[in-house]
Structures are given as C-alpha cells and as structure tokens.
Amino acid sequence: MPEVTAARVPGTELTDEPLVEIKDLRVHYRTTKGDVPAVNGVDLAIRRGEILGIAGESGSGKTTLAVALLRLLRPPGYVAGGEIVFRPRGSPPVDLLELDERRLRALRWKALSYLPQGSMNSMNPVMRVADQFRDVILEHRRDLRGDVDAMIRRLLRQVGLDENVARMYPHELSGGMKQRVLMAISIALEPDLVVADEPTTALDVTIQRVILQSLGDLRDQFGVTLVVISHDMGVHAQLVDRVAVMYEGKVVEVGDVRQVFKRPQHPYTKSLIESIPKIGEAPWREEQRSRVP
Numbered sequence: 001m002p003e004v005t006a007a008r009v010p011g012t013e014l015t016d017e018p019l020v021e022i023k024d025l026r027v028h029y030r031t032t033k034g035d036v037p038a039v040n041g042v043d044l045a046i047r048r049g050e051i052l053g054i055a056g057e058s059g060s061g062k063t064t065l066a067v068a069l070l071r072l073l074r075p076p077g078y079v080a081g082g083e084i085v086f087r088p089r090g091s092p093p094v095d096l097l098e099l100d101e102r103r104l105r106a107l108r109w110k111a112l113s114y115l116p117q118g119s120m121n122s123m124n125p126v127m128r129v130a131d132q133f134r135d136v137i138l139e140h141r142r143d144l145r146g147d148v149d150a151m152i153r154r155l156l157r158q159v160g161l162d163e164n165v166a167r168m169y170p171h172e173l174s175g176g177m178k179q180r181v182l183m184a185i186s187i188a189l190e191p192d193l194v195v196a197d198e199p200t201t202a203l204d205v206t207i208q209r210v211i212l213q214s215l216g217d218l219r220d221q222f223g224v225t226l227v228v229i230s231h232d233m234g235v236h237a238q239l240v241d242r243v244a245v246m247y248e249g250k251v252v253e254v255g256d257v258r259q260v261f262k263r264p265q266h267p268y269t270k271s272l273i274e275s276i277p278k279i280g281e282a283p284w285r286e287e288q289r290s291r292v293p
C-alpha cells in the first residue's frame, strides 16, 4: 500500500475565510487493544458554496471525520486534538470543538445539517412525512408555526417531489423518494453546511443519478455548502467541485476534482481512480462544471 507522509498535502492551504477550517484534527477510538487513531491529523478547508467530496475506502476515517465535525461523535470515540473553526452567516466564528451542548443545539439544522449513512431507514415509520418536517422545523423555529405547511410543500417541490408526498408514510415511498425527503428536511432551516454520508449507497443507478442531481441543485439554487462522503469515485466525478482523498485517517490529496482525476498526485488516489468502472471518456459531467461558483 502507498506510504502516507506527514507533510502538509498540497491543496490543504486555507483560503480566505472558508466556511469551515479543520486544523490538525485527531480522533481516536478507545478499544480493548488500545487507542485506534481513526482521524490522524487532518487539515482541511470547506469553502463557502462548494461541494466538497470526501473519498477513500471503507475504514479510512470519512464518517469519523464527519461526526467529529458535526460534534456527533459518541464514545468510544473522542477528539484527541485539533480545532474546527466554523463561520456561520451573521455570527462570529466559533471552534465547534469548544461549544457546549446548548450552543451546539442552537446550530443544529439551522447552521449545520447531517444526512447520515443509511438515514433512509431511520425515518419514523408511524409518522407522515409532513409531521417529520414539522418536528424538525418547530423544534427550532416555533415562530414558523403558521407557515410550516406552505414551507413543506415548497421544500418538497424543491427536491423534485410532489406536494402529496407530505401526506404519505415512509413505507409508501421508494428509497430515492425517502432520500429526497430527508434532503428537503436537511435544508428546511437554510443551514450553512449540509454533510451527506454515502447519500447514494443502496440505491439503484438511475435513482443515484436523480439524487446526485438534486444534491447539485441544493448548492446551485440555494447556495448550500455541501460535504459529500462517498467511497465511490464515480459519485465524486459526477457531483463535487473539489475532492479530498482519505487514507488511513489522513487526507492524502485534495484538489479540483478534474485535476485530481487527470493527474492524481498520490499513489492511493491513482489506485482508487483505476478501480472505478470505465463509464465513458471523462468521468465528470461537463455541464456540471459550469455550476462551479
């Protein structure tokens, strides 16, 4: 396997005032055999309005990075060091790792939103779609009570679903519809950042394309900054602006997705790209490139 160096990876330099700056983040899991470093000194900037992909094989630390960023890490995981500077609109920058629970709650959904891996299966089976929206919206913004039904209809339309979906129960929806409902809920309170973990895994290829399109639309139409985690380099090729490649808990390469595909700098990135099935001459969609802010 390729050797991972400790030197700063080209492309991890921080731009002016990115939405998020992750600095030397280290996350470990306590196990009976000692501590396992799952995120091992990650420096990464998330720019406003971009779609940043996090690539890497299973176990490379992608989900651990995401849950630490969102402060959703649970024992036996713990943050061993680092800083995560977050600059939400209209508020001073905060180190997410320093916030207490009360201040974190105030950021959830409104500033930071998460579509976890397998979240399609986590919808409440006995609640209609509209009530699942209401729960999230009204928990954080009771002042929107009078507007919530119109909001739900608008949000469903925004992800390409019929308004009638609001009256349905999860079992009446396909996997792709559930994923779009969850995307609509995740943007309901206009967060600065949405993190989607493996949003297309377990969906068939046609539906995957629809989901990728809808995710792209979230950024294009609503200016949401997106982090998309996927082990599938094809997903990154089709959707993201920049991609960060993780290997053994480190970001070994980050850059413009076209550059990374054309001239991968790290041997591990090369092996990931070589392992994707050939899907035509250029794996990225040229029309998508025009959307890059």
Ligand SMILES: Nc1ncnc2c1ncn2[C@@H]1O[C@H](COP(=O)(O)OP(=O)(O)OP(=O)(O)O)[C@@H](O)[C@H]1O
Pocket: 029, 030, 031, 036, 037, 038, 056, 057, 058, 059, 060, 061, 062, 063, 064, 065, 075, 076, 077, 231
């Ligand atoms: N609860 C846990 N206890 C101990 N080790 C863990 C725990 N969760 C994750 N790890 C370890 O941390 C490392 C990173 O796992 P992580 O799930 O973040 O990777 P990933 O790239 O997201 O993979 P996947 O896509 O399979 O979830 C792996 O070595 C994993 O075994």
